[in-house]
Amino acid sequence: MQDKEEKRMVEGYEITQGIRIGDKEVVFGVNEKADMPYLCSFYSSNAIMESYDDSMIGDDYVEILELFADRIKAQCIKVREEQAKVTVPRKKITADMCNSLSQCGDMTGKIMAIRAEALRSEYRSAEHQLVYVTGGNGARQQSFGTACYCITLYSGEHGRWERYDFQGEVKPECLPRWAKEKKVEIEQRKTQRQTQKTDREVR
Incomplete structure:
Protein backbone atom coordinates (compact mmCIF):
# COMPACT_ATOMS: atom_id res chain seq x y z
CA MET A 1 0.00 0.00 0.00
CA LYS A 85 7.17 46.62 -19.94
CA VAL A 86 9.34 44.07 -21.79
CA THR A 87 11.22 45.89 -24.55
CA VAL A 88 12.20 42.86 -26.66
CA PRO A 89 10.09 40.38 -28.67
CA ARG A 90 8.51 37.84 -26.31
CA LYS A 91 9.29 34.87 -28.53
CA LYS A 92 9.58 31.32 -27.19
CA ILE A 93 12.92 29.57 -27.78
CA THR A 94 12.11 26.06 -29.03
CA ALA A 95 14.21 22.89 -29.30
CA ASP A 96 14.78 23.28 -33.05
CA MET A 97 16.45 26.65 -32.37
CA CYS A 98 19.12 25.02 -30.19
CA ASN A 99 22.01 22.60 -30.43
CA SER A 100 21.43 19.65 -28.11
CA LEU A 101 23.18 19.40 -24.75
CA SER A 102 25.34 16.55 -26.07
CA GLN A 103 26.81 18.97 -28.63
CA CYS A 104 27.48 21.80 -26.18
CA GLY A 105 30.63 20.62 -24.41
CA ASP A 106 31.71 23.12 -21.76
CA MET A 107 28.85 25.60 -21.44
CA THR A 108 30.78 28.36 -19.64
CA GLY A 109 30.57 31.56 -21.65
CA LYS A 110 27.74 30.28 -23.84
CA ILE A 111 24.14 31.41 -24.22
CA MET A 112 21.83 28.61 -23.23
CA ALA A 113 18.05 28.36 -23.39
CA ILE A 114 16.02 27.10 -20.44
CA ARG A 115 13.48 24.44 -21.41
CA ALA A 116 10.00 25.96 -21.50
CA GLU A 117 8.77 23.09 -19.32
CA ALA A 118 11.19 24.15 -16.56
CA LEU A 119 9.48 27.55 -16.36
CA ARG A 120 5.97 28.46 -15.31
CA SER A 121 3.58 29.18 -18.17
CA GLU A 122 3.72 32.95 -17.82
CA TYR A 123 7.53 32.94 -18.13
CA ARG A 124 7.96 30.77 -21.24
CA SER A 125 9.52 33.36 -23.52
CA ALA A 126 12.99 34.49 -24.55
CA GLU A 127 13.47 37.19 -21.89
CA HIS A 128 13.23 34.47 -19.23
CA GLN A 129 14.72 31.56 -21.17
CA LEU A 130 18.03 33.00 -22.36
CA VAL A 131 20.94 32.86 -19.92
CA TYR A 132 24.69 33.36 -20.06
CA VAL A 133 26.51 30.56 -18.19
CA THR A 134 29.25 31.82 -15.87
CA GLY A 135 30.33 28.51 -14.33
CA GLY A 136 29.40 25.65 -12.01
CA ASN A 137 30.15 21.93 -12.01
CA GLY A 138 27.20 21.27 -14.30
CA ALA A 139 28.62 23.58 -16.95
CA ARG A 140 31.46 21.14 -17.58
CA GLN A 141 30.84 18.16 -19.82
CA GLN A 142 30.88 14.74 -18.12
CA SER A 143 30.84 16.31 -14.67
CA PHE A 144 29.13 14.57 -11.76
CA GLY A 145 27.59 17.88 -10.67
CA THR A 146 24.61 19.54 -12.34
CA ALA A 147 24.62 23.09 -10.90
CA CYS A 148 25.15 25.89 -13.42
CA TYR A 149 25.51 29.54 -12.44
CA CYS A 150 24.03 31.95 -14.92
CA ILE A 151 23.06 35.51 -15.73
CA THR A 152 19.60 36.02 -17.22
CA LEU A 153 20.42 38.05 -20.31
CA TYR A 154 17.40 40.32 -20.28
CA SER A 155 17.19 41.19 -16.58
CA GLY A 156 20.86 40.79 -15.64
CA GLU A 157 19.86 38.75 -12.59
CA HIS A 158 22.28 36.11 -11.31
CA GLY A 159 20.85 32.68 -10.57
CA ARG A 160 21.33 28.94 -10.64
CA TRP A 161 19.91 26.28 -12.94
CA GLU A 162 20.62 22.57 -13.25
CA ARG A 163 22.18 21.19 -16.43
CA TYR A 164 19.03 19.18 -17.17
CA ASP A 165 16.96 22.39 -17.16
CA PHE A 166 18.65 23.52 -20.38
CA GLN A 167 17.21 22.94 -23.81
CA GLY A 168 20.59 23.54 -25.41
CA GLU A 169 22.87 26.24 -26.80
CA VAL A 170 20.97 28.62 -29.02
CA LYS A 171 22.06 28.43 -32.64
CA PRO A 172 23.75 31.69 -33.79
CA GLU A 173 21.18 32.26 -36.53
CA CYS A 174 18.33 31.91 -34.00
CA LEU A 175 19.80 34.17 -31.34
CA PRO A 176 17.98 37.52 -31.08
CA ARG A 177 20.07 40.62 -31.69
CA TRP A 178 19.38 41.97 -28.22
CA ALA A 179 20.76 38.77 -26.68
CA LYS A 180 23.97 39.06 -28.69
CA GLU A 181 24.35 42.64 -27.49
CA LYS A 182 23.78 41.60 -23.86
CA LYS A 183 26.46 38.91 -24.19
CA VAL A 184 28.94 41.49 -25.45
CA GLU A 185 28.12 43.76 -22.49
CA ILE A 186 28.62 40.93 -19.98
CA GLU A 187 31.96 39.94 -21.48
CA GLN A 188 33.14 43.56 -21.62
CA ARG A 189 32.36 44.00 -17.92
CA LYS A 190 34.17 40.74 -17.19
CA THR A 191 37.25 41.96 -19.08
CA GLN A 192 37.16 45.29 -17.25
CA ARG A 193 37.06 43.56 -13.86
CA GLN A 194 39.97 41.32 -14.79
CA THR A 195 41.97 44.35 -15.98
CA GLN A 196 41.24 46.25 -12.77
CA LYS A 197 42.26 43.23 -10.69
CA THR A 198 45.53 42.90 -12.63
CA ASP A 199 46.25 46.61 -12.15
CA ARG A 200 45.74 46.33 -8.38
CA GLU A 201 48.05 43.31 -8.20
CA VAL A 202 50.76 45.14 -10.15
CA ARG A 203 50.59 48.07 -7.74
Missing part, protein backbone atom coordinates in the same frame (compact mmCIF):
# COMPACT_ATOMS: atom_id res chain seq x y z
CA GLN A 2 1.34 3.42 -0.94
CA ASP A 3 1.62 6.12 1.69
CA LYS A 4 -0.94 8.87 1.45
CA GLU A 5 0.35 12.13 0.06
CA GLU A 6 1.46 14.37 2.91
CA LYS A 7 -0.98 17.19 3.57
CA ARG A 8 0.22 20.74 3.16
CA MET A 9 -0.44 22.53 6.45
CA VAL A 10 0.05 26.04 7.85
CA GLU A 11 -0.96 27.00 11.40
CA GLY A 12 -3.46 24.12 11.55
CA TYR A 13 -5.03 24.90 8.16
CA GLU A 14 -4.86 22.36 5.36
CA ILE A 15 -4.05 24.06 2.06
CA THR A 16 -6.68 22.76 -0.34
CA GLN A 17 -6.16 25.18 -3.23
CA GLY A 18 -3.11 26.99 -4.54
CA ILE A 19 -2.39 28.89 -7.73
CA ARG A 20 1.07 30.25 -8.44
CA ILE A 21 1.36 33.15 -10.84
CA GLY A 22 4.10 35.76 -10.93
CA ASP A 23 6.21 36.05 -7.81
CA LYS A 24 3.71 34.50 -5.38
CA GLU A 25 1.27 31.65 -4.89
CA VAL A 26 -2.23 32.41 -3.64
CA VAL A 27 -3.45 29.65 -1.30
CA PHE A 28 -6.78 28.70 0.30
CA GLY A 29 -6.85 26.66 3.51
CA VAL A 30 -9.42 24.92 5.70
CA ASN A 31 -9.45 24.04 9.41
CA GLU A 32 -12.89 22.67 10.28
CA LYS A 33 -12.10 22.72 14.01
CA ALA A 34 -11.31 26.45 14.13
CA ASP A 35 -13.80 29.21 14.89
CA MET A 36 -12.58 30.86 11.70
CA PRO A 37 -12.22 27.79 9.48
CA TYR A 38 -11.16 29.40 6.20
CA LEU A 39 -7.85 31.01 5.29
CA CYS A 40 -6.44 32.89 2.32
CA SER A 41 -2.75 33.76 2.15
CA PHE A 42 0.17 34.57 -0.13
CA TYR A 43 2.96 31.97 -0.22
CA SER A 44 6.49 32.72 -1.41
CA SER A 45 9.76 30.81 -1.18
CA ASN A 46 13.38 30.81 -2.26
CA ALA A 47 16.38 28.55 -1.75
CA ILE A 48 16.68 29.68 1.89
CA MET A 49 13.22 30.18 3.33
CA GLU A 50 9.48 30.11 2.74
CA SER A 51 6.74 32.33 4.13
CA TYR A 52 3.00 32.90 4.25
CA ASP A 53 2.07 36.59 4.21
CA ASP A 54 -1.06 38.77 4.39
CA SER A 55 -3.07 35.88 5.76
CA MET A 56 -6.79 36.43 6.26
CA ILE A 57 -9.14 34.07 8.07
CA GLY A 58 -12.92 34.01 8.36
CA ASP A 59 -16.03 31.93 8.94
CA ASP A 60 -17.70 32.83 5.64
CA TYR A 61 -16.57 30.37 2.98
CA VAL A 62 -17.75 32.47 0.04
CA GLU A 63 -16.14 35.64 1.40
CA ILE A 64 -12.70 34.05 1.80
CA LEU A 65 -13.03 32.28 -1.55
CA GLU A 66 -13.83 35.65 -3.17
CA LEU A 67 -10.66 37.04 -1.59
CA PHE A 68 -8.75 34.06 -3.01
CA ALA A 69 -10.13 34.84 -6.49
CA ASP A 70 -9.45 38.58 -6.16
CA ARG A 71 -5.83 37.94 -5.20
CA ILE A 72 -5.34 35.62 -8.17
CA LYS A 73 -6.77 38.32 -10.42
CA ALA A 74 -4.43 40.91 -8.89
CA GLN A 75 -1.43 38.65 -9.56
CA CYS A 76 -2.57 38.21 -13.17
CA ILE A 77 -2.75 41.98 -13.60
CA LYS A 78 0.73 42.32 -12.09
CA VAL A 79 2.15 39.79 -14.57
CA ARG A 80 0.42 41.52 -17.49
CA GLU A 81 1.95 44.83 -16.41
CA GLU A 82 5.40 43.24 -16.21
CA GLN A 83 4.98 41.72 -19.68
CA ALA A 84 3.89 45.08 -21.10
Whole structure:
Protein backbone atom coordinates (compact mmCIF):
# COMPACT_ATOMS: atom_id res chain seq x y z
CA MET A 1 0.00 0.00 0.00
CA GLN A 2 1.34 3.42 -0.94
CA ASP A 3 1.62 6.12 1.69
CA LYS A 4 -0.94 8.87 1.45
CA GLU A 5 0.35 12.13 0.06
CA GLU A 6 1.46 14.37 2.91
CA LYS A 7 -0.98 17.19 3.57
CA ARG A 8 0.22 20.74 3.16
CA MET A 9 -0.44 22.53 6.45
CA VAL A 10 0.05 26.04 7.85
CA GLU A 11 -0.96 27.00 11.40
CA GLY A 12 -3.46 24.12 11.55
CA TYR A 13 -5.03 24.90 8.16
CA GLU A 14 -4.86 22.36 5.36
CA ILE A 15 -4.05 24.06 2.06
CA THR A 16 -6.68 22.76 -0.34
CA GLN A 17 -6.16 25.18 -3.23
CA GLY A 18 -3.11 26.99 -4.54
CA ILE A 19 -2.39 28.89 -7.73
CA ARG A 20 1.07 30.25 -8.44
CA ILE A 21 1.36 33.15 -10.84
CA GLY A 22 4.10 35.76 -10.93
CA ASP A 23 6.21 36.05 -7.81
CA LYS A 24 3.71 34.50 -5.38
CA GLU A 25 1.27 31.65 -4.89
CA VAL A 26 -2.23 32.41 -3.64
CA VAL A 27 -3.45 29.65 -1.30
CA PHE A 28 -6.78 28.70 0.30
CA GLY A 29 -6.85 26.66 3.51
CA VAL A 30 -9.42 24.92 5.70
CA ASN A 31 -9.45 24.04 9.41
CA GLU A 32 -12.89 22.67 10.28
CA LYS A 33 -12.10 22.72 14.01
CA ALA A 34 -11.31 26.45 14.13
CA ASP A 35 -13.80 29.21 14.89
CA MET A 36 -12.58 30.86 11.70
CA PRO A 37 -12.22 27.79 9.48
CA TYR A 38 -11.16 29.40 6.20
CA LEU A 39 -7.85 31.01 5.29
CA CYS A 40 -6.44 32.89 2.32
CA SER A 41 -2.75 33.76 2.15
CA PHE A 42 0.17 34.57 -0.13
CA TYR A 43 2.96 31.97 -0.22
CA SER A 44 6.49 32.72 -1.41
CA SER A 45 9.76 30.81 -1.18
CA ASN A 46 13.38 30.81 -2.26
CA ALA A 47 16.38 28.55 -1.75
CA ILE A 48 16.68 29.68 1.89
CA MET A 49 13.22 30.18 3.33
CA GLU A 50 9.48 30.11 2.74
CA SER A 51 6.74 32.33 4.13
CA TYR A 52 3.00 32.90 4.25
CA ASP A 53 2.07 36.59 4.21
CA ASP A 54 -1.06 38.77 4.39
CA SER A 55 -3.07 35.88 5.76
CA MET A 56 -6.79 36.43 6.26
CA ILE A 57 -9.14 34.07 8.07
CA GLY A 58 -12.92 34.01 8.36
CA ASP A 59 -16.03 31.93 8.94
CA ASP A 60 -17.70 32.83 5.64
CA TYR A 61 -16.57 30.37 2.98
CA VAL A 62 -17.75 32.47 0.04
CA GLU A 63 -16.14 35.64 1.40
CA ILE A 64 -12.70 34.05 1.80
CA LEU A 65 -13.03 32.28 -1.55
CA GLU A 66 -13.83 35.65 -3.17
CA LEU A 67 -10.66 37.04 -1.59
CA PHE A 68 -8.75 34.06 -3.01
CA ALA A 69 -10.13 34.84 -6.49
CA ASP A 70 -9.45 38.58 -6.16
CA ARG A 71 -5.83 37.94 -5.20
CA ILE A 72 -5.34 35.62 -8.17
CA LYS A 73 -6.77 38.32 -10.42
CA ALA A 74 -4.43 40.91 -8.89
CA GLN A 75 -1.43 38.65 -9.56
CA CYS A 76 -2.57 38.21 -13.17
CA ILE A 77 -2.75 41.98 -13.60
CA LYS A 78 0.73 42.32 -12.09
CA VAL A 79 2.15 39.79 -14.57
CA ARG A 80 0.42 41.52 -17.49
CA GLU A 81 1.95 44.83 -16.41
CA GLU A 82 5.40 43.24 -16.21
CA GLN A 83 4.98 41.72 -19.68
CA ALA A 84 3.89 45.08 -21.10
CA LYS A 85 7.17 46.62 -19.94
CA VAL A 86 9.34 44.07 -21.79
CA THR A 87 11.22 45.89 -24.55
CA VAL A 88 12.20 42.86 -26.66
CA PRO A 89 10.09 40.38 -28.67
CA ARG A 90 8.51 37.84 -26.31
CA LYS A 91 9.29 34.87 -28.53
CA LYS A 92 9.58 31.32 -27.19
CA ILE A 93 12.92 29.57 -27.78
CA THR A 94 12.11 26.06 -29.03
CA ALA A 95 14.21 22.89 -29.30
CA ASP A 96 14.78 23.28 -33.05
CA MET A 97 16.45 26.65 -32.37
CA CYS A 98 19.12 25.02 -30.19
CA ASN A 99 22.01 22.60 -30.43
CA SER A 100 21.43 19.65 -28.11
CA LEU A 101 23.18 19.40 -24.75
CA SER A 102 25.34 16.55 -26.07
CA GLN A 103 26.81 18.97 -28.63
CA CYS A 104 27.48 21.80 -26.18
CA GLY A 105 30.63 20.62 -24.41
CA ASP A 106 31.71 23.12 -21.76
CA MET A 107 28.85 25.60 -21.44
CA THR A 108 30.78 28.36 -19.64
CA GLY A 109 30.57 31.56 -21.65
CA LYS A 110 27.74 30.28 -23.84
CA ILE A 111 24.14 31.41 -24.22
CA MET A 112 21.83 28.61 -23.23
CA ALA A 113 18.05 28.36 -23.39
CA ILE A 114 16.02 27.10 -20.44
CA ARG A 115 13.48 24.44 -21.41
CA ALA A 116 10.00 25.96 -21.50
CA GLU A 117 8.77 23.09 -19.32
CA ALA A 118 11.19 24.15 -16.56
CA LEU A 119 9.48 27.55 -16.36
CA ARG A 120 5.97 28.46 -15.31
CA SER A 121 3.58 29.18 -18.17
CA GLU A 122 3.72 32.95 -17.82
CA TYR A 123 7.53 32.94 -18.13
CA ARG A 124 7.96 30.77 -21.24
CA SER A 125 9.52 33.36 -23.52
CA ALA A 126 12.99 34.49 -24.55
CA GLU A 127 13.47 37.19 -21.89
CA HIS A 128 13.23 34.47 -19.23
CA GLN A 129 14.72 31.56 -21.17
CA LEU A 130 18.03 33.00 -22.36
CA VAL A 131 20.94 32.86 -19.92
CA TYR A 132 24.69 33.36 -20.06
CA VAL A 133 26.51 30.56 -18.19
CA THR A 134 29.25 31.82 -15.87
CA GLY A 135 30.33 28.51 -14.33
CA GLY A 136 29.40 25.65 -12.01
CA ASN A 137 30.15 21.93 -12.01
CA GLY A 138 27.20 21.27 -14.30
CA ALA A 139 28.62 23.58 -16.95
CA ARG A 140 31.46 21.14 -17.58
CA GLN A 141 30.84 18.16 -19.82
CA GLN A 142 30.88 14.74 -18.12
CA SER A 143 30.84 16.31 -14.67
CA PHE A 144 29.13 14.57 -11.76
CA GLY A 145 27.59 17.88 -10.67
CA THR A 146 24.61 19.54 -12.34
CA ALA A 147 24.62 23.09 -10.90
CA CYS A 148 25.15 25.89 -13.42
CA TYR A 149 25.51 29.54 -12.44
CA CYS A 150 24.03 31.95 -14.92
CA ILE A 151 23.06 35.51 -15.73
CA THR A 152 19.60 36.02 -17.22
CA LEU A 153 20.42 38.05 -20.31
CA TYR A 154 17.40 40.32 -20.28
CA SER A 155 17.19 41.19 -16.58
CA GLY A 156 20.86 40.79 -15.64
CA GLU A 157 19.86 38.75 -12.59
CA HIS A 158 22.28 36.11 -11.31
CA GLY A 159 20.85 32.68 -10.57
CA ARG A 160 21.33 28.94 -10.64
CA TRP A 161 19.91 26.28 -12.94
CA GLU A 162 20.62 22.57 -13.25
CA ARG A 163 22.18 21.19 -16.43
CA TYR A 164 19.03 19.18 -17.17
CA ASP A 165 16.96 22.39 -17.16
CA PHE A 166 18.65 23.52 -20.38
CA GLN A 167 17.21 22.94 -23.81
CA GLY A 168 20.59 23.54 -25.41
CA GLU A 169 22.87 26.24 -26.80
CA VAL A 170 20.97 28.62 -29.02
CA LYS A 171 22.06 28.43 -32.64
CA PRO A 172 23.75 31.69 -33.79
CA GLU A 173 21.18 32.26 -36.53
CA CYS A 174 18.33 31.91 -34.00
CA LEU A 175 19.80 34.17 -31.34
CA PRO A 176 17.98 37.52 -31.08
CA ARG A 177 20.07 40.62 -31.69
CA TRP A 178 19.38 41.97 -28.22
CA ALA A 179 20.76 38.77 -26.68
CA LYS A 180 23.97 39.06 -28.69
CA GLU A 181 24.35 42.64 -27.49
CA LYS A 182 23.78 41.60 -23.86
CA LYS A 183 26.46 38.91 -24.19
CA VAL A 184 28.94 41.49 -25.45
CA GLU A 185 28.12 43.76 -22.49
CA ILE A 186 28.62 40.93 -19.98
CA GLU A 187 31.96 39.94 -21.48
CA GLN A 188 33.14 43.56 -21.62
CA ARG A 189 32.36 44.00 -17.92
CA LYS A 190 34.17 40.74 -17.19
CA THR A 191 37.25 41.96 -19.08
CA GLN A 192 37.16 45.29 -17.25
CA ARG A 193 37.06 43.56 -13.86
CA GLN A 194 39.97 41.32 -14.79
CA THR A 195 41.97 44.35 -15.98
CA GLN A 196 41.24 46.25 -12.77
CA LYS A 197 42.26 43.23 -10.69
CA THR A 198 45.53 42.90 -12.63
CA ASP A 199 46.25 46.61 -12.15
CA ARG A 200 45.74 46.33 -8.38
CA GLU A 201 48.05 43.31 -8.20
CA VAL A 202 50.76 45.14 -10.15
CA ARG A 203 50.59 48.07 -7.74
